[in-house]
Each structure stands twice: as C-alpha cells, then as structure tokens.
Amino acid sequence: xxxxxxxxxxxxxxxxxxxxxxxxxxxxxxxxxxxxxxxxxxxxxxxxxxxxxxxxxxxxxxxxxxxxxxxxxxxxxxxxxxxxxxxxxxxxxxxxxxxxxxxxxxxxxxxxxxxxxxxxxxxxxxxxxxxxxxxxxxxxxxxxxxxxxxxxxxxxxxxxxxxxxxxxxxxxxxxxxxxxxxxxxxxxxxxxxxxxxxxxxxxxxxxxxxxxxxxxxxxxxxx
Numbered sequence: 416x417x418x419x420x421x422x423x424x425x426x427x428x429x430x431x432x433x434x435x436x437x438x439x440x441x442x443x444x445x446x447x448x449x450x451x452x453x454x455x456x457x458x459x460x461x462x463x464x465x466x467x468x469x470x471x472x473x474x475x476x477x478x479x480x481x482x483x484x485x486x487x488x489x490x491x492x493x494x495x496x497x498x499x500x501x502x503x504x505x506x507x508x509x510x511x512x513x514x515x516x517x518x519x520x521x522x523x524x525x526x527x528x529x530x531x532x533x534x535x536x537x538x539x540x541x542x543x544x545x546x547x548x549x550x551x552x553x554x555x556x557x558x559x560x561x562x563x564x565x566x567x568x569x570x571x572x573x574x575x576x577x578x579x580x581x582x583x584x585x586x587x588x589x590x591x592x593x594x595x596x597x598x599x600x601x602x603x604x605x606x607x608x609x610x611x612x613x614x615x616x617x618x619x620x621x622x623x624x625x626x627x628x629x630x631x632x633x634x635x636x637x638x
Contacts, residue, residue, distance in 0.1 A: 429441065432464075433451075433453075433483070433486065434459065434464050434467070434468075434479075434482060434483075434486055435464070441490070442490075443489045443490060444489075444490070444491065444492045444493075444495075445490060445492070446490050446491050446492065446495060447491065447492060447495050447496070448491065448495065448496050448497075448498075449487040449490050449491050449495070449496075449497045449498075449499075450497075450498045450499075451483060451487060451498075451499050451500070452499075452500040453479060453480045453483035453499065453500070453501075454479050454480070455480055455502050455540065455542055455544075456478075456542070457478075457479050458476040458477065458478055458479065459471065459476060459477050459478075459479050459482055460475065460476045464482075465477055465482075468482055468485050468486070469485060469517065470482060470484070470485045470513075470514060470517060471485075478505075480501055480502060480505060481505060481511070481514050483499065484499060484501065484505070484514065484517075484518060484547075485517065487499055487549075488518075488521050488522050488549065488551055491551050492551065493551055493552070493553040494550060494551065494553070495550070495551050496525070496548070496549065496550050496551075497522070497547070497548070497549040497550075497551070498546060498547070498548050498549075499546070499547050499549070500530075500544050500545070500546055500547075501544065501545060501546075501547055502542045502543065502544055503529075503542070503543040503544060503545055503617050504542070506527075506545060506615065506616040506617040507615045507616070507617040507620065512614060515614060515615075515616055516558060518547075518549070518616075519558035519559075519560055520552075520555045520556060520557065520558045521551065521552055521555050522549040522550060522551050522552055523549065523550040523551075523552060523560065523561065524547070524548070524549060524560055524563050524612065524616070525548040525549060525550055525563070525564065525592075525596070526546075526547075526548035526563060526564040526565065526566070526592050526595075527545055527546070527547055527548070527563060527564075527565050527566075527616060527617075527618050528545060528546040528548075528565075528566045528567075528568055528585075528588055528618070529543075529545050529565075529566065529567045529568060529617070529618035529619060530543075530544050530545060530546065530568050530571055531568060531569055531570065531571055532575075533571065533573050533574060533575045534568075534571045534573055536573070536574075536575040536576070536577065537573060537574070537575065537576055537577020537578070538577065545616075545617065545618060547616075548564075548592070560611075560612055562609045562610060562611050563609065563610060563611075563612050564591070564592050564595045564596075564601070564607065564608075564609055565607065565608055565609070565610060565618045565621055565622075566588040566591065566592070566604065566606060566607040566608075566618070567606040567618055567619070567622065568584050568585055568588060568606075569584060569606065570582040570583060570584050571583055571584070571585055572585070584604055584606075587603045587604035588603075588604050588607055590603040590604075591603045591604050591607040592607075595609060606622075608621075608622075608623055610623070
C-alpha cells in the first residue's frame, strides 16, 4: 500500500501535481469518469499553472478547488462524468458567479447533494460542502440546463469526530439519482427532488416546502 500511495509505477496510482498533465497517462479528454475531493482553502500562485486554465488566466492566485472544477471537466471526454466535492461558497457567492457560468457552459449539471457539516468534521474541516455530479457537454454553450436532481444529506454516516454512525442516507440518495437518470420517479429518500436551476447552485436555496413538493416528479415532466 505504501508503494502504491507513493507511485510505484505498476498499480495505476501516480504521485504528481494534479493540475499538470503526465504525457500518455493523464491528459485532457482521456477519461470517462473523474471523481475527486480537492483541497479546500489553498491557493495556486504558480503563473505557469494559472495560465493553463480559463478560470486562472490573468489572475495572481486562484482557489485550487475552482481550478479543480475546470481540470476535472477538462480531463473527461465529451459525455464523460465528474463527481467532485466543492465548498458551498463556490455555489452561491456573488463573487464566484463566473465559476458557475463556466460549469453551466461546459457541463450538464446532473445532480447536487448537500452534505452535512459532520461529513468532514473529523478532519477539522468546517466549510459547508456539496457533491456536484456533472457530464461534459460535446460543445460549450450558453449554459442551457435540464432539470437537476437535488438532495440534502442530513446523515452521511459520520459523527463530528469522524466516528461511523448509523443512518447514512447517501445510498438512498444514490438510488433516487439513478432512478431519475433512467427516466423514473424519485422517492426512495424524502429529501430528494428535481428542479430547474437559476444562477445559484446551493441545494438549500432550492429546497421546496414539504407541503408543496412533488415527491415523484417524472423526468419527462421536468425537463
């Protein structure tokens, strides 16, 4: 395991700067799926790195989680999928609207899952986070989107100290997401729904009132 973590060269695990290509190993449009939990609260200042990215070009520094969003979309082929953990500030701050515009223009937003604060509490992380589920568009456009599957995960199976606890709702959220992708109805987990999105991408902003929510909206009626 130690050899794998440090990149022994035979297990498909490479130790390398994630923002830089490795010829024939990690290059744009090389993958079908990209799954990542990038670092929060750290900034890239290397100008050679920044100029490679639309979201970094011309800047003195850029939050690495923002660069990671562009990098993941860049790495997958057209139709390829991305699952990435992001801080909610990227999803709702006025100052990061340009990042959301980039995401909408280059990817279809398939789903957004709001995670509770306990999810990464055991690692000392305090920022509110969500999971973005994306699919790279064939050709960038003006940001057109279909309806998006959303969920609020009140329990992700972890206590604030990192210990495992019963009641993880993520498996049920996954079942709802998969069912919606197949064109079916959601309803496995009570706090999942489907909605059209505006500028903001934070789930709580779109959370419907329990008395008016359509708990089983068919995909054909919401796209």
